[in-house]
Amino acid sequence: MAEGRRAVDGYDLYFGPVHPGSGNFGVKLTVDGEWVVAARADPGYLHRGFEKLMEYRTPMQNAVLSDRLCILESLNWNLVHAEAVDRLCGTEIPERARYIRVILAELSRIQSHIIWYGVLSKALGFDTGFMVAFGYRDYVLDLFEFVTGGRVYPAGYICPGGVRRDVPEGTKKRIEELLVKMETMLREFEAYDSKTIAARCRGIGVLELDDALRLGATGPVLRASGLASDATRRTRSTTTSTSRSRFGRRATRSPGRSSDDGRSRSRSRSSGRRSIGCRRSRSLRSSRRPRGRSRRARSTCATRSPEGRRPST
Numbered sequence: 001m002a003e004g005r006r007a008v009d010g011y012d013l014y015f016g017p018v019h020p021g022s023g024n025f026g027v028k029l030t031v032d033g034e035w036v037v038a039a040r041a042d043p044g045y046l047h048r049g050f051e052k053l054m055e056y057r058t059p060m061q062n063a064v065l066s067d068r069l070c071i072l073e074s075l076n077w078n079l080v081h082a083e084a085v086d087r088l089c090g091t092e093i094p095e096r097a098r099y100i101r102v103i104l105a106e107l108s109r110i111q112s113h114i115i116w117y118g119v120l121s122k123a124l125g126f127d128t129g130f131m132v133a134f135g136y137r138d139y140v141l142d143l144f145e146f147v148t149g150g151r152v153y154p155a156g157y158i159c160p161g162g163v164r165r166d167v168p169e170g171t172k173k174r175i176e177e178l179l180v181k182m183e184t185m186l187r188e189f190e191a192y193d194s195k196t197i198a199a200r201c202r203g204i205g206v207l208e209l210d211d212a213l214r215l216g217a218t219g220p221v222l223r224a225s226g227l228a229s230d231a232t233r234r235t236r237s238t239t240t241s242t243s244r245s246r247f248g249r250r251a252t253r254s255p256g257r258s259s260d261d262g263r264s265r266s267r268s269r270s271s272g273r274r275s276i277g278c279r280r281s282r283s284l285r286s287s288r289r290p291r292g293r294s295r296r297a298r299s300t301c302a303t304r305s306p307e308g309r310r311p312s313t
Helices: 002-009 050-055 059-069 074-089 095-123 127-148 171-201 209-215 219-224 238-242 262-274 280-285 295-302
Strands: 011-015 026-032 035-042
Touching: 050 059, 059 074, 074 095, 095 127, 095 171, 127 171, 209 219, 219 262
Parallel strands: none
Antiparallel strands: 011 026, 026 035
């Protein structure tokens, strides 16, 4: 009788991102009061023609275009594009440039996780978590602006052949200060997790390992379901083989793995945010400038393009 009542009284509710553009992922729900009777995923359709735009541009021009592929991870998309061009051209990247690439890509990954926490908090009705997360993200964007000139879009700072220019003086100090703030942020997030996030995520969205593999889950979602997996250890790109492996990124089971639920995935992402803060002094110590060269010569060596010319800024 109850099932029949839900079928009659249920109404449709579109649950998805509030975004001025179209084509975003959403879920079409059939609900009866607070009960979700049915859910149908709508992957959307979002195609902006980047492949076509890149066909008639040079790799250095496309480095700027690669920023726009994803607003959350612009520097990592810079890195993906640059490594693809470097591999095709057989370009050897200077070690200092490789370290600069990895440090910025890791910081970009961290701020992406911070966005995730803020969006999760907003979806849970926990506005404090949302405001704290986006407040701390601004510290990362301040650093990106200092190094690349752009807060969200770095104008192709990571480009084929290395990076467009060396980091400014004082970058090491600013990164270390930022990572101290990140550790403070993590302590705040952990305090919220025990009181609010855990209460609203435990037992929700259970995804067993077999289902996660069948559905093609990756990253923190897959690790939260119990599979120790890390793409940076499976792939050996020019950057990861010399730099990222030294930072000790480990694929580990999530602390909340026993239930494979929303809390497990939250904890899995929290462990991902920690990975950059544990060795903050070592990351830049290894990227010291080589001795015996002028500052201009060192900068050019670290940022040389495949054609042998220093990329324009």
